Amino acid sequence: MVQKSKNRKILIADDEESMLHALTDTFKSADFDVFGVKNGEEGLEIAFKEHPDVILIDILMPKMDGVTMLKKIREDEWGKNVPVMILTNLSDAEKIAEAVEDGICSYLIKTEWSLEDIVKKVKKMLYPVK
Amino acid sequence: MSLFYNKERDKYKSVFDLSPEAIVTLDLKGNVTDINGRVFDWLGFKPEEMIGKNLAQIPFLNKESLIRAQENFKKRVAGENVPSYELDFVTKNGEKLVGRVMATQITDRKKKITGLIVMISDITRFKESEEALKESEKKYRQLVDLAQEGIWLIDEKAITIFVNPKMAEILGFKSEEMLGRHLFSFMDEKKVEIAKQNIERRKQGIKEQHDFEFLKKDGSTIYTSLETSPITDKNGKYIGALAVVADITQRKMMELKLKESEERYRNIISSSPEAITLTDLDGKIISCNQAKLELHGFENKNELIGKTCIDFMILEDKKKMVKNMEKLLKESVLKNMEYTFLKKDGQEFPAELSASIIKNSEGKPKFIINITRDISERKRIDRAKSEFTSLASHQLRTPLSIMNWYTEMLLKGKAGAINKQQKKYIKEIYAANNNLIKLVNMLLNISRIDLGTFVINPSKVDLIKIINKIIKDLSPYIKEKKLKIEKKYPEKAFLLDTDQNIMNIVLQNLFSNAIRYTSDKGKIIISIIRQKPFALIEISDTGYGIPKSQQSQIFSRFFRAENIKKKDTSGTGLGLYIAKSVIEQIKGELSFTSEEDKGTTFYVKIPLEISIKRT
Numbered sequence: 001m002v003q004k005s006k007n008r009k010i011l012i013a014d015d016e017e018s019m020l021h022a023l024t025d026t027f028k029s030a031d032f033d034v035f036g037v038k039n040g041e042e043g044l045e046i047a048f049k050e051h052p053d054v055i056l057i058d059i060l061m062p063k064m065d066g067v068t069m070l071k072k073i074r075e076d077e078w079g080k081n082v083p084v085m086i087l088t089n090l091s092d093a094e095k096i097a098e099a100v101e102d103g104i105c106s107y108l109i110k111t112e113w114s115l116e117d118i119v120k121k122v123k124k125m126l127y128p129v130k
Numbered sequence: 131m132s133l134f135y136n137k138e139r140d141k142y143k144s145v146f147d148l149s150p151e152a153i154v155t156l157d158l159k160g161n162v163t164d165i166n167g168r169v170f171d172w173l174g175f176k177p178e179e180m181i182g183k184n185l186a187q188i189p190f191l192n193k194e195s196l197i198r199a200q201e202n203f204k205k206r207v208a209g210e211n212v213p214s215y216e217l218d219f220v221t222k223n224g225e226k227l228v229g230r231v232m233a234t235q236i237t238d239r240k241k242k243i244t245g246l247i248v249m250i251s252d253i254t255r256f257k258e259s260e261e262a263l264k265e266s267e268k269k270y271r272q273l274v275d276l277a278q279e280g281i282w283l284i285d286e287k288a289i290t291i292f293v294n295p296k297m298a299e300i301l302g303f304k305s306e307e308m309l310g311r312h313l314f315s316f317m318d319e320k321k322v323e324i325a326k327q328n329i330e331r332r333k334q335g336i337k338e339q340h341d342f343e344f345l346k347k348d349g350s351t352i353y354t355s356l357e358t359s360p361i362t363d364k365n366g367k368y369i370g371a372l373a374v375v376a377d378i379t380q381r382k383m384m385e386l387k388l389k390e391s392e393e394r395y396r397n398i399i400s401s402s403p404e405a406i407t408l409t410d411l412d413g414k415i416i417s418c419n420q421a422k423l424e425l426h427g428f429e430n431k432n433e434l435i436g437k438t439c440i441d442f443m444i445l446e447d448k449k450k451m452v453k454n455m456e457k458l459l460k461e462s463v464l465k466n467m468e469y470t471f472l473k474k475d476g477q478e479f480p481a482e483l484s485a486s487i488i489k490n491s492e493g494k495p496k497f498i499i500n501i502t503r504d505i506s507e508r509k510r511i512d513r514a515k516s517e518f519t520s521l522a523s524h525q526l527r528t529p530l531s532i533m534n535w536y537t538e539m540l541l542k543g544k545a546g547a548i549n550k551q552q553k554k555y556i557k558e559i560y561a562a563n564n565n566l567i568k569l570v571n572m573l574l575n576i577s578r579i580d581l582g583t584f585v586i587n588p589s590k591v592d593l594i595k596i597i598n599k600i601i602k603d604l605s606p607y608i609k610e611k612k613l614k615i616e617k618k619y620p621e622k623a624f625l626l627d628t629d630q631n632i633m634n635i636v637l638q639n640l641f642s643n644a645i646r647y648t649s650d651k652g653k654i655i656i657s658i659i660r661q662k663p664f665a666l667i668e669i670s671d672t673g674y675g676i677p678k679s680q681q682s683q684i685f686s687r688f689f690r691a692e693n694i695k696k697k698d699t700s701g702t703g704l705g706l707y708i709a710k711s712v713i714e715q716i717k718g719e720l721s722f723t724s725e726e727d728k729g730t731t732f733y734v735k736i737p738l739e740i741s742i743k744r745t
Contacts, residue, residue: 089524116542
């Protein structure tokens with residue numbers, strides 16, 4: 001029997017092993033149920049299966065990149081409203097602008113954020129200030 | 131009493147009396163024996179006043195004339211031949227009369243001279259007109275002699291019959307040396323044929339102006355301009371020619387020099403490897419060099435002449451070109467404008483064009499000259515560089531963020547508890563890592579600025595919030611150097627519509643510079659004022675200042691002033707370059723004033739509302 005966890009679910013997609021590990025570890029310590037994937041294809045699968053409460057996506061990934069994954073999530077009935085944050089080190093302005101347009105998601109650049117701050121920000125997204 | 135009185139007198143009396151000339155007869159002593167009516171008519175003396183009197187006794191000759199008359203009388207009487215001569219007579223009324231005197235001997239049957247018969251012609255009028263003519267001739271001669279131009283007369287055989295002093299001077303001769311010489315002797319043999327033709331034209335009655343090269347006395351060439359006309363006698367027959375000659379050597383020399391100079395410039399332009407085009411003020415091509423043809427893939431200049439540069443541009447750039455033309459007319463020079471041009475086969479290529487206005491001697495714009503450069507290669511390299519930088523930045527950032535996060539986790543004890551020293555060492559790694567991250571960010575910004583892909587995201591920004599955060603982040607350094615920070619804000623919050631990232635970049639850089647380059651216990655003042663439509667931020671410090679000689683370079687890439695280089699060896703020299711570039715992206719301005727060893731104040735001017743659309 002699957003016990004429904006009272007923890008929030010977070011899906012993290014990043015093809016860089018060490019980064020994925022650092023993020024999943026951190027969010028686990030922050031009492032999240034973490035799902036980590038290494039490419040956009042897997043990410044979609046898990047997203048539609050688990051319906052996470054928040055999704056963190058890296059842009060540059062093999063098989064399917066982050067922007068495409070995000071677009072496909074948004075096409076879904078459930079996926080329209082799930083909070084998504086793009087984590088990237090890419091300075092590819094066009095790609096980011098494409099994604100950030102119309103508030104599809106927010107983004108942040110990995111080198112500028114400490115893990116602690118990322119957790120804070122995600123929590124803010126999930127629990128907006130009363 | 132009269133000696134001469136014979137029967138034949140009657141015969142000759144009519145001749146004597148009716149002669150149109152004045153006749154006086156004299157005896158061998160010089161006494162007047164008879165006079166005719168003309169003598170009275172002209173001189174006013176009655177026969178009784180003259181007949182029987184000696185020449186010397188009659189007041190009809192002045193002293194000189196009398197002496198002369200007596201001399202000639204003596205000679206004539208002695209049998210000598212005396213040609214006619216002039217004498218000045220005085221009439222009874224005291225008027226002057228000039229007479230031509232001719233004396234014939236009177237002989238008796240034995241051929242002995244018994245007296246003289248003197249015929250006097252009144253040449254007064256003649257003399258007067260002769261005088262007048264002389265005067266007139268004198269005047270003309272003066273004119274001719276003093277003329278600034280040479281006057282040269284030749285006869286029908288082209289022999290020089292007259293030259294004025296100027297003409298002789300022009301050719302370096304004395305007038306006498308030229309007289310009698312043939313025209314052709316004053317020129318190079320190669321010119322003789324032309325001169326022959328010219329003479330022919332004179333003979334045909336043609337007067338004209340033409341240039342000619344003569345040879346001076348010293349053998350050098352002289353360029354002259356001649357106004358020539360034929361001279362004819364009263365029957366219209368050609369008897370010679372007149373030329374008024376001007377020395378145009380100087381003008382000619384200048385013309386030759388100009389021609390040489392023009393040829394030189396022409397060669398420079400035609401052989402230049404840069405594509406050079408000359409157009410009128412509307413941009414219509416007047417001429418261009420080979421390089422321009424090759425640039426567009428044309429073979430013949432005629433394919434370009436008459437067309438405008440706009441015809442060889444892609445549609446999207448035509449408007450830009452028109453605008454730039456207007457700007458060019460105002461500013462006279464416009465450099466490095468980029469357009470996409472078309473080759474003959476329609477192939478597009480990026481090009482850089484610099485143009486300037488050519489004015490005439492009165493300063494009026496007449497033409498445009500432009501140089502066009504194919505920058506495909508440069509663009510390709512730029513693109514490759516930027517892509518490389520972007521990609522490299524990304525590749526650099528990945529391990530940097532990994533290092534960041536893992537040191538963070540270490541510090542948090544996620545891999546186990548750490549002792550004080552371990553904490554210290556890890557913090558060093560963390561700090562160095564962050565420095566590297568900052569540098570990579572700077573390089574990234576530069577690459578984005580260069581490429582023009584710097585993204586602007588306008589949003590509502592509170593300047594005071596940003597500044598306070600920056601001061602907070604830098605507080606360790608502020609505390610360490612015991613610096614005093616003074617804030618001059620007019621309001622609690624200063625909101626404007628601008629790009630937050632850009633504000634952060636600029637203000638972070640200016641603040642960290644102020645802190646870094648101010649010695650301990652110094653002061654930094656920040657003030658913000660609203661000056662519609664801008665916000666003005668001033669950050670001033672009491673620091674090292676920027677030496678005057680270096681101030682012009684302060685915004686250049688990698689530039690660090692000499693005085694701070696010595697004090698602080700770290701620092702990339704990129705901060706201000708980036709700050710200025712990004713401020714300009716939102717149409718702001720960055721400037722400063724500074725005095726070495728006194729301090730520096732930076733002025734940031736930002737539009738209160740961004741006028742650039744979100745990209």
